[in-house]
Amino acid sequence: MTYVPPFADHTNGRASHVRQDDVSSWLRKARGLLGSGTAAVHDDQPDDAPIHLDGQGKTLSDATRSRLVMFAVGLALVYAVIGVRLVDLALDTPSAGVRAPTPQEQIAAHRPDIVDRNGVLMATDVPATAVYADPSVLVDVDDAVDRLAVVMPDLQRDSLRQRLDNNSRFEWIARDLTPAERDLLMGQGIPGVGFLEEARRFYPSGRLAAHVLGAVNVDHEGLEGIERYLDNGPLAELEALGFLDRANPDFAPQALSLDVRVQHVVRDVLVQALETYQAMAATAAVMDVRTGEILSLVSLPDFDPNTREGLGEEAALNRATGGVFELGSVFKVFTIAAGLDSGAITMDSQHDARRPIRIGSSTINDFHARRAILSTSEVFTSSSNIGTIRIAEAMGVPTQRAYYDRLGLLSRMDLELPGVASPFFPRGEWSRLSAATISFGHGLTTTPLQLLAATSASVNGGVYVAPTFLPRDEEQAMRGAHQVLSGQTSAQMRELFRANVDHGSGRRAAVDGLDVGGKTGTAEKIVDGVYSGDHRLNSFVSAFPMYDPQYAMIVVIDEPQPAEGQRSATAGLNAAPMTRQIIERIAPILGVVPRVDVTSQ
Structure with missing residues (x-):
């Protein structure tokens, strides 16, 4: 008997065989169905007998018709099973052709360049080489490890040997090889060891804007700052919609609101201040009061995003957004603004500061x-604590608290950077003592950038504009802005700011011709549960030019010591002169021209 190749039976996974003479018989009978009439076949005829066409009235036998019907049903079932399986496979396949990337494809992912507001490159991808192994084809693991260690002596041999002693197909050995290391390893010609081209993140300015830019890990994923924002925001959204292929990117650079020139000045002044005042840390930020754009943000100590040295340590803390502090007397800006705006006081009001204020067992005095x-x-x-408490009591606790809330001081700031801290303050009803101490900056912690945003609202006409690290014009800013103080109150605050630099605690912040205004803050830090006069956090908030404010700034220095020739280390002696040094250098960069009719006393 002769057999034809098997037909696949997809319903049970087995192959069934059909005899060739059965097929011939079916074909002959089927030809009868295609004739001009109906084929008639007698039951007593053998299967291989010729088929006679007797014309229009002839019919197939019942047995032949049954066999053809069964054959057709069988074919239909086979195709039905195939169709169901194809649909099932289609449903199991991720949409838009997305699939889990291989290790080789994962390292091919690219990131957009990051540039400052003027197009200066701040972060980019550069080519790099990675070396990997295919353990399943390694001839001699010990020999391979020894030869790899000759070129890369820092390799952990025991750990690498353990990882390579398996039957996997892919194991990383090292990333970011230097060209010299790559050439030496290629010269070794180790079987089972291969090379992949990958992208390495490079920050041309090093530490300059570390806390804003952040860093990426070895797999090119954002860890901190704008790098993490890109992964969680724009890049993730584009990838989810299928508009972005990170292996073959075609995207424009991500522009920031930062100005590299301003950033350089601010960091330079802070670095010098840490040395001059032997301080623990410092932070500063510059903001456009009309658009909310952050032109500079520096936090020291910082880290090197190129090597990730310092990440995971104290240097990784962005003190401007991720740290909350009792910032002291700079908070009096908002208490006095609230008193004026609510009508509880006027500029001509008199406040009794002849004696300390006693609340319960606490006595509050002026420095x-x-x-x-x-x-x-x-x-x-004069930065009077007593006078500020009198103002807070004149308007009442509910009004005081409501104004702080309107100025964004009681809620977590919404910002592009991750890790923004939430302010801390008494959540229940404020007692008289709590309201009194909070009025001059104790008992409530907030981030320096939150305080800067509230300061901007105090001097820019009373409009709260949320800070941003992305470019934004004034029209765009006003869409999300809201009026928190009257224009009249804001004008009065500008008058107070300027008076404080002219003949108050902020005299050392004065810059001839630039009409600078500001407020000092010297806050005692809590040590072992009590406020310590030997541990201070000093700050200075400022704006310029005060006749038409364009920029606001905050400077904070942690535990400064008296400078040479000085006996004290209050904010007026360190944070204020730091402010002056910054403004003197950035004003020409920002196009703020001195007025010949304005002189500082």
């Missing part, structure tokens, strides 16, 4: 006690 009845301006320029 430089005037022991006098002070005007609103004198409360501001």
Whole structure:
């Protein structure tokens, strides 16, 4: 008997064989169905007998018709099973052709360049080489490890030997090889060891904007800063929609609001200040009061994003956004603004600061006690705790708290950078003592950038504009802005700011011709549960030019020591002169031209 090749039976996975003479018989009978009439076949005829066509009235036998029907049903079932399987496979396949990338494809992912507001390159991808092994084809693991260690002596031999002693097909050996290491390893010609071209993130300015840019890990994933924002935001959205192929990118650079020139000045001044005042840390930020754009943000100590040295340590903390502090007397700006705006006080109001205030068992005094009845301006320029408490009590706790909330000081700031800290303050009803101490900056912690945004609203006409690290014009900023103080109150605050630099605690921040205004803050830090006069966090908030404010700035220095020739280390002696040094250098960069009719006293 002769057999034809088997037909696949997809319903049970086995192959069934059909005899060739059966097929011939079926074909002959099927030809009868295609004739001009109906084929008639007698039951007593053998299967291989000729088929006679007797014309229009002839029919197939019942047995032949049954066999053809069964054959057709069988074919239909086979195709039905195939169709169901194809649909099942289609449903199991990720949409848009997405599939899990191989290790080789994962390292091919690219990131967009990051540039400052003027197009200066701040982060980019550069070619690099990685070396890997295919353990399943390694001839001699010990020999391979020894030869690899000759070129890369820092390799952990025991760990590498353990990872390579298996039957896997892919194991990383090293990433970011130097050209010299790559050439030496290629010269070794180790069987089972291969090379892959990958992208390595490079930050041309090194530490300059580390806390804003952040860094990426060895797999090119954002760890901190804008790098992480890109992964969680724009890049993730584009990839999810199928518009971005990270292995073959075609995207424009990501522009930031930062100005590299301003950033360089701010960091340079802070680095020098840490040395001059032997301080633990410092941070500063510059903001456009009309658009909310952050032109500079520096936090020291910092880290090198190229090597990731310092990440995971204290240097990784962005003190401007990720740290909350009691910032002291700079908070008086908002208490006095609230008092003026609510109508509880006026610029001509008098405030009794002749004696300390006693609340329960606590006594509150002034650092430089005037022991006098002070005007609103004198409360501001002499930084009187007693006078500020009188203002807070005049408007009442609910009003005081409501204004702090309107100025964004009681809620977590929404920002592009990850790790933004939430302010801390009494969540329940504020007691008289809590309201009193908070009025001059104790008992409430907030981030320096939050305080800077509230300062901007105090001097820019009373409009709160949320800070951003992305470019934004004034029209775009106003869409999300809201009025928190009246224009009149904002004008009065500008007057107070300027008076404090002219003849108050901020005199050392004065810059001839630039009409600078600001407020000092010297806050005692809590040590072992009590406020310590030997451990201070000093700050200075400022704006310029005060006749038409364009920029606001905050400078914070942690535990400064007296400079040479000085006996004290208050904010007026360190944070204020740091502010002056920055403004003197960045004003020409920002196009702020001195006015010949404005001189600082």
